[in-house]
Amino acid sequence: MKIYKKIVLGISATSIALLGFRSREIEEYTLPHTVTQTNELTNEHPGKVLLETKCYACHHPSSAENTRIAPPMIAIKKHYIDEKTTYADFKEALWTFVEKPTSEKAKLKGAVRKFGVMPYQAFNKEDIEKIADYLYHQDIASPAWFEEHYKKGHTTKKNQ
DSSP states (O other), X not given: OHHHHHHHHHHHXXXXXXXXXXXXXXXXXXXXXXXXXXXXXXXXXHHHHHIIIIIHHHHOTTOXXXXXXXXXXXXXXXXXXXXXOOHHHHHHHHHHHHHSOXXXXXXXXXXXXXXXXXXXXXXXXXXXXHHHHHHHHSOOOOOTTHHHHHHHHHHHHHHO
């Protein structure tokens, strides 16, 4: 009887160990994917994913007026891009500001007065270029109030 218990106990312990090992393999396989893998799986532009994960913490288009800590990304896009702006110009201007934000380099002077200069973030140039590619070539979300705000503030300047 003792031998039978030892055999059953041995088989049980081995089975549990193997199941536990197999379980770890599955966990490791199903860990979250990197941004690149997510893009391949969801077919989203890598710049959109980076914009949503790196920029929208402060620049989200649906932030309420009383909780906003920075202008929405559409404001940045509109201030950096006009009919003369090339993609290369936009990409370089965005990186120049984000690399080391200062009030002198800022194109959104009203936002700097309201929110202050964007604090330095440890972004790499490759990520900012992907974000710039998405911003330049795609329509992005805009708060309901933004178009009226933009027209009101920018019609006056253009007419002067």
